[in-house]
Amino acid sequence: MLLVIEQLLNGLQLGITLFLMSAGLTLVFGIMQVINLAHGSFYMIGAYVGATVAAKTGSFLLAIPAALGAAALVGAVVEIVILRHLYKREHLDQVLATFGLIMFFNELTLMIWGRQPLFMDVPGPLAQSIEILPGLPYPVYRLAVIGVGLFVALALWLLFAKTRAGMKIRAGASNRDMIGALGVNINLLYTLVFSLGALLAGLAGVMAGPVLAVQSGMGESILILTFVVIVIGGIGSIRGAVAGALLVGLVDTLGRAFLPVLLRLVLESSAADSLAASLASMAIYILMAAILVWKPRGLFPAHA
Amino acid sequence: MSLLSRKTIVIGGGALLLFFLPLVAKLTGQPYLLSLGSRILIYALAAVSLDLLLGYSGMISLGHAAFVGIGAYVVGISQFHSYEATPFLSAPFLLSGSENGLFVLPLAILVAAFAALIIGALCLRTTGMHFIMITLAFAQMLYYFFISLEKYGGDDGLSLYARNSFPGIDLSDDRHFYYLCLTALGLFLLFTCRLVTSRFGLIIRGAGNNDRRLKGLGIRSTSYKLVTFVIAGGGAGLAGALLANQTEYVSPGLMHWTLSGELMVMVLLGGLGTLFGPVLGAAAFLLLEEGLAMYTEHWMVYMGPVLILAVVFAKRGLFGLLAGGNSRDD
Numbered sequence: 001m002l003l004v005i006e007q008l009l010n011g012l013q014l015g016i017t018l019f020l021m022s023a024g025l026t027l028v029f030g031i032m033q034v035i036n037l038a039h040g041s042f043y044m045i046g047a048y049v050g051a052t053v054a055a056k057t058g059s060f061l062l063a064i065p066a067a068l069g070a071a072a073l074v075g076a077v078v079e080i081v082i083l084r085h086l087y088k089r090e091h092l093d094q095v096l097a098t099f100g101l102i103m104f105f106n107e108l109t110l111m112i113w114g115r116q117p118l119f120m121d122v123p124g125p126l127a128q129s130i131e132i133l134p135g136l137p138y139p140v141y142r143l144a145v146i147g148v149g150l151f152v153a154l155a156l157w158l159l160f161a162k163t164r165a166g167m168k169i170r171a172g173a174s175n176r177d178m179i180g181a182l183g184v185n186i187n188l189l190y191t192l193v194f195s196l197g198a199l200l201a202g203l204a205g206v207m208a209g210p211v212l213a214v215q216s217g218m219g220e221s222i223l224i225l226t227f228v229v230i231v232i233g234g235i236g237s238i239r240g241a242v243a244g245a246l247l248v249g250l251v252d253t254l255g256r257a258f259l260p261v262l263l264r265l266v267l268e269s270s271a272a273d274s275l276a277a278s279l280a281s282m283a284i285y286i287l288m289a290a291i292l293v294w295k296p297r298g299l300f301p302a303h304a
Numbered sequence: 305m306s307l308l309s310r311k312t313i314v315i316g317g318g319a320l321l322l323f324f325l326p327l328v329a330k331l332t333g334q335p336y337l338l339s340l341g342s343r344i345l346i347y348a349l350a351a352v353s354l355d356l357l358l359g360y361s362g363m364i365s366l367g368h369a370a371f372v373g374i375g376a377y378v379v380g381i382s383q384f385h386s387y388e389a390t391p392f393l394s395a396p397f398l399l400s401g402s403e404n405g406l407f408v409l410p411l412a413i414l415v416a417a418f419a420a421l422i423i424g425a426l427c428l429r430t431t432g433m434h435f436i437m438i439t440l441a442f443a444q445m446l447y448y449f450f451i452s453l454e455k456y457g458g459d460d461g462l463s464l465y466a467r468n469s470f471p472g473i474d475l476s477d478d479r480h481f482y483y484l485c486l487t488a489l490g491l492f493l494l495f496t497c498r499l500v501t502s503r504f505g506l507i508i509r510g511a512g513n514n515d516r517r518l519k520g521l522g523i524r525s526t527s528y529k530l531v532t533f534v535i536a537g538g539g540a541g542l543a544g545a546l547l548a549n550q551t552e553y554v555s556p557g558l559m560h561w562t563l564s565g566e567l568m569v570m571v572l573l574g575g576l577g578t579l580f581g582p583v584l585g586a587a588a589f590l591l592l593e594e595g596l597a598m599y600t601e602h603w604m605v606y607m608g609p610v611l612i613l614a615v616v617f618a619k620r621g622l623f624g625l626l627a628g629g630n631s632r633d634d
Contacts, residue, residue: 035433037565085616091433092364096572097615099565104608111602224444224561227437235433278452285445289426292438296429 024197030236040219071202416541
């Protein structure tokens with residue numbers, strides 16, 4: 001039972017990271033109708049800049065704003081220099097151009113930081129574990145990640161539901177020509193939304209730093225999970241991003257943890273282990289296929 | 305179109321060059337040219353099959369490498385069982401391993417086409433951005449599936465003991481292998497050439513241009529698109545089977561989405577919606593890679609911006625540049 005709770009928390013933590021990635025990306029998809037493969041690069045940039053600043057200054061508190069700033073800045077530059085010219089082009093052009101960006105950023109980080117992965121220490125006060133239930137110690141850092149994620153989700157909801165800027169963003173998502181005609185500076189709005197998405201990805205990256213190895217190409221594995229989340233949740237929908245992220249995070253984590261145990265009940269152990277390994281690595285894709293058959297536009301399509 | 309249009313000259317010149325490449329390699333004493341040439345031909349085959357989706361029928365698949373990988377694994381697994389003398393399947397029917405190319409290559413095409421049938425049927429429930437992401441996700445699923453297959457090497461992949469055997473030719477001879485690849489590419493080009501100019505081709509090109517109007521004309525394009533997806537998957541499977549023979553090695557890396565992306569880049573560099581463009585694009589991409597890699601280990605840092613510039617400024621690709629205005633087949 002304690003193991004189940006621990007794995008649930010781990011799944012929640014993966015879900016939070018995926019939410020931070022997919023919230024920004026789904027907005028970019030939904031509002032600008034542009035497909036951006038380079039979103040994982042912002043995650044990677046956040047992680048690298050965060051790890052470097054933390055190593056140089058020894059302060060995780062400085063690493064966070066540095067990572068967020070770097071990711072947001074690179075995001076804004078990418079939007080202004082390249083993506084802006086592709087909004088009216090076909091999806092294929094956007095895919096290829098952002099694929100070029102991935103090549104560029106991955107190789108650039110190799111040139112700057114080398115092939116050795118960076119490792120980030122868990123910041124001092126968060127380095128221990130606390131007993132959240134009798135007999136179940138859990139790392140404080142992971143709890144903190146979950147807390148930050150929930151806080152960001154709440155802040156995003158307030159931004160979208162309660163502020164004027166959020167209203168414009170929602171309006172842009174449902175009809176971009178109309179809000180342009182109503183006198184909203186669309187170019188600025190697009191740059192801000194894109195930069196906000198990059199910032200969230202950077203936050204996910206710097207928070208993943210102490211848990212994963214920081215290395216070139218780390219953005220792509222999370223990017224593909226993010227795509228799965230967005231397909232499940234529905235393009236352009238924050239609510240869908242929340243639901244999809246939690247679903248993917250939990251299914252992936254619980255599948256890896258418990259499928260071997262479950263299959264051993266019915267199969268002999270070596271066959272169970274190899275089948276469980278295959279099934280666990282494919283579980284979220286099978287989930288996605290199932291949801292797709294049931295609801296081709298995702299659970300919460302933005303323009304239902 | 306006159307007999308000696310620019311397009312005919314470019315295509316004929318390219319074909320002559322490819323045909324005489326082994327001679328050039330021999331005369332200049334650079335056997336390395338042969339294996340580079342074979343690689344170009346194989347990637348060209350995969351890129352042409354992808355162009356059927358991207359350029360003709362408007363399906364933007366970012367998971368085409370999955371079918372290349374499946375084709376390669378058919379060769380790898382088949383030979384694994386042939387070497388171990390164990391059956392691949394004992395029930396419901398006996399399927400033993402084989403290293404006979406006459407059996408294995410068609411099998412690779414069939415298995416890849418069958419996988420494309422299933423994946424395509426699911427993916428075609430969606431369009432646009434969803435389609436891109438879902439094809440990508442399915443390819444990654446297969447990538448992780450093959451990583452988890454410990455029996456066939458998992459992450460490390462499988463080494464082949466030798467190339468497949470073929471009656472009458474010796475594939476361990478690089479020249480024979482080169483001509484096998486050239487024949488495969490030639491036949492596939494001939495087939496796709498007939499395909500895209502047929503009534504079937506008109507429909508898929510219509511679906512690529514304006515699916516809604518096609519529906520207005522009373523044609524449901526989904527099944528046509530699915531057949532195209534299956535044909536493209538089979539073509540990629542053949543490319544994968546040849547690639548496994550060329551490198552004598554298969555690994556999940558063949559399904560990685562960067563390969564899907566690179567195939568897309570080849571199609572775009574060469575010229576979208578042309579049959580010979582992707583051949584040119586594959587050659588340009590691999591030569592550029594080789595060339596840049598000679599000067600710097602970090603060639604991708606230059607390739608990325610080149611690609612972005614090509615997207616923004618050179619829509620018609622190299623083939624359009626060389627063959628002029630009427631390079632597109634539609």
